[in-house]
Amino acid sequence: MTTPPLDTAQLHARLATVVGADHVSAVPSGACYGGLLGAHLSADLHPRAVVRPASAEQLQRLAPMIAELGHGLWSSGNATGNGAQRGHPRKAGVLVDLGRMNRIIDVDRRGAFAVIEAGVTYAELAAHVRERDLPLWLDADTNGAHTVAGSIASRYTGLTPYGDHQAAVCGIEAVLANGALLRTGMGALPGSDCGARYKYGFGPALDGLFSRAHFGVVTRLGLWLMPAPRKFMPFALALPDLASMARTIDRLQPLMLDGGLGGHVLIAAHSSDAALLARLGNDAGRSSGAPPWTLYGALYGVPEMVEHHGQRLALALDSAPAAGQGAAWDARLRQLRGEALYNDADGHDACALSFTLLAPASGADVQALHHAVLTRLAEFAPRLSVQLARRYLTLTVELPDESVADGDAAGAALAAIKDLLGAGYGLHSSSPALAAELTARHTPAGLRHLYDGLHTALDPYAMLATRGKFTPDKARRKR
């Protein structure tokens, strides 16, 4: 690793010339930023400073400065670390914390959209909407302290019809490694009033480069919000075993595909519900008689339409959709309303080890995933939950911290993931500790070659993430 030109104090002083000394500090010790930093990362690879710009303009000055100082650039929306991006792994780094950039620039009631800075949290946006009595729903992460921008970067999916957070983004503003401030889509036309209303401008769309990737630091984005539905009909269904879950998925899939079920459906294992309740400080814990799996979903819309689809649902499920009861239901109900469930700002809430797999939306596939995961990970008491989207489903596996202490949980998790990738399933996301091991292997050669090229173009100082050298034809010659 190259020796950086400045010692830590000098580095902090230089950064302070942009943001002021109050807004430069050392990186907190221990696990923080949602597991971005922690035991899995050796001390010498931790960023050497956390800097908190107040504005895009400050960030525009920081980025080239950090580059000039030979450092890598890490970024996080705030201390929770959701959607955080690592800098170059073999350089000393500076972590940009966007938490001070938390202005809600606009929430347009008639247009049902918001324009917000990257540090805005779901809690802040929800409060704003509530205080003004706006008939708009969010689709929040379960942790209200998460930033909206970070949620999009992590490709989080919620349960309402606006649950695909990536699809709800409209227009991005970002600072590139060279300090340029860029707007995508219609936002790139001076004076445009459609930056957050229409996703596409002219020419290639660069928006996707700021999602689950680090070709720039997002400073602002447009977000579509759901008009409050006239009727909201949440329901829960107990599923006695995996086979019945599989059958239910197969019967629900056509309704999801044709839009009868407009939102996403969650199927939580009992352990997952229990863990959520524990997180909420509710000791309902393991109640006997709780079903192994519970399905949660909702219908949203005009009352007659909701009733119509409710009847279709009843036919599909062999019983009329009904509200659940109990503490877990109360929590999931709020999730179906797009509300955050808790507000944990210090970034310790994430499971150290978790991953989410991607599969076709079929019962057979969910059974295969389940089997493969348990084969490798049963001893670690994984908490499982399934989420249905229109054309695919995800299986989220969380290994509780207490069971991870013994044994090689990370190794077992990686093995399970590799088994499933080998069987043709996909990986949606994984916690930072696992991500580092997976990314290189998981990405096909052609795509990696393209990423290398994009980094060469947009990250010439190699600040932002791993960069292979883009040699034309390299991917082909490697075969």
Added chain:
Amino acid sequence: MVSRRSFIKSSMVAGLAPGLLHAQTADRHNDATVLVVDGDCADTRHFTRQCRLHRLEINDSIELVETLAQGGQARLFGLTRDSSYFIVASMSALHGYRLTYHGVHDFRDGQCRHQLRGEPDAMNALVANLPPAGALWTCALAEALPRLGNTQKAALIDTQCQAASATARRGHLVSWCVERV
């Protein structure tokens, strides 16, 4: 597997550049001829009444294409709006047809202007017969078209004529012939 010939034909939007017209070949293997008409108006009704050919109406140019794909007809005549001609000429090219006659009949401003391209004898005959027919020019056309291509001359000529329109109707029609080779 797409053959080179059909590939080239599928690339062309035949007929928009006059240079793409081809002389009719001598080898006419099939007499099956279909009359294609659209743009329901007095003119086209006269045309169909006068023309003694089997008629196919374009309600839907896509259906026409499917008919062409079945390959039954060796020759199609048409009196259609320009948009239908545009589509037919291009689509029929996909199935191995060539444009062997093309006429533009523009009667939008009280005059009836005919611009014709095809084999010399047939064109000269049309030039002689269209003006005196006046408002019934489509009848004259209907009589002339089936006789197209009885000669084997290779060259094509451009010609035009004009007549006062005896009808108050204003429009723009295209007559054409595509032939499978």
Added chain:
Amino acid sequence: MKASASPAQPIDAANGKRALDALRTALGKDWVFAAGDQALDAYRDDYALAPHGDTRPWAAVAPGNLKQIQKVLEIARRYKLALWPLSTGRNLGYGGAAARQAGALMLDLKRMKRIIEVNERAAYAVVEPGVSYLDLAARLRKLGGRLWVDSTGSPWGGPLGNFLERGVGYTPYGQHSDTQCGLQVVLADGTVVDTASGIKARTDNLYRYSHGAWVDGLFNQSNFGIVTRIGVQLMPAPAGYRPYLVTVDAEENLQALLDALRPLSLEGLLPGRPTLMTLPRAAAYGATRAQYQTGAGPLRAQAHSRLMAEQARGYWNLYGAFYGAEALLDVHVRELQNALRAVPGARLHFADTRADDAAFKCRAALMGGAPSMDEYKTLDWVGAGAHLDFTAVLPFDGDVAQSASEAARELCHAHGFDDCAEFQLEPRALRLEIRLIFEREVVAQQRAAHAAVSALAARFVSLGHGSPRAHLAFMDDTAASYRWSDDALAHASAAIKDVLDAQGVLAPGKSALWPGRHSGRRK
């Protein structure tokens, strides 16, 4: 206005011959078309605009597979050729099958015309460049008609080309960029990139965003690579279908109509992309303008009145459709009727009373997953017609739309054209498409169409309304309008271009992406 790059340097005769020989060796001589070959005539804009100039290609090749494309790329790099990839070549109104400049080597991908997959359970298809909407629709019909394809108004074109150009349709799957699911792309250096989530994975094409950066958008309206496959989501055939027409007599009630419809649109009660047409636009399906007015110049009020009376339409004509079971259709209709109470002179019509409405027939087909070529009938408005479109995006706001509509009409009229325009309704924005219909063979009208678009572009940019699509002739100016923050977006795109295609072999000038324009690091 940004200066265009100088025209491509023509290849010298000796190298040209070597290049052609290499191409013939690589592809077989049947698939290489050189100067003098009649096949080259096909590569032009059928609706040529006189000021756009000559764009004749140097030669054309038609590769049959990926390997052959890679060979062509290798030859292009060696001899510094400029490739112009095209799929079905039916981009009529935006440049057709023409390249941006003369002297290109056309890379005609029509031989690659397989429908690779139709996945009925997950409702998507994967197609090659040569597959047309007609082909795909026929296949879906053959499979039982349980899936609809969202076709454009020009279904002899294909999904791959259309999606890459950010074209649109009119069903709930009409915003094509939202339903694109995975690409296979060949980069300039020959690398093949599959953007779907894995390596021949079960989940390919199911999850639109790959594991890392979501790169698909880089290949729309772009020249960063040659797209050889595309995933396209398909709509499950609904239980029922009810197309409708809303007519509003007075031009000045546009504002009231849109403001009344906006809440419905946001709630998802105006599914698909309902299309609100002006009188001339809707009338053109079933009439020629000469029937209403002789001589040049736009239709005057008297002609408008006659048209409205004879075709039973208003100045504004909204064609839309509802989807779902009967009971749901009735709810949709009721909601629409309630909303329309606030709009003076608004009337709601259905198929039963529109048997003579040629526009209704065409739009009902397009909104109903049945490809129709009837859009072309509108070109008969002027006799032997062609068209040039200008598109701009506006907020879904009655006031803004009313002003924009008036500006559009004023400029169309000033250049001698009728106001053939439509607003396509999306939940938060309106896409205004102004269609200039001109006589194909009349040079003065070609010039007038070109001038009209320039004037429209200048006005709309000054109003802050951007164009999401442009004809080849207008790409430089359109791209230049997106200049926020010292052209940051253009510089970033140019930087990407200069790395991915350092030699500039792919479609130079497409979307104003010219090789070698990146000026280096910004301060």
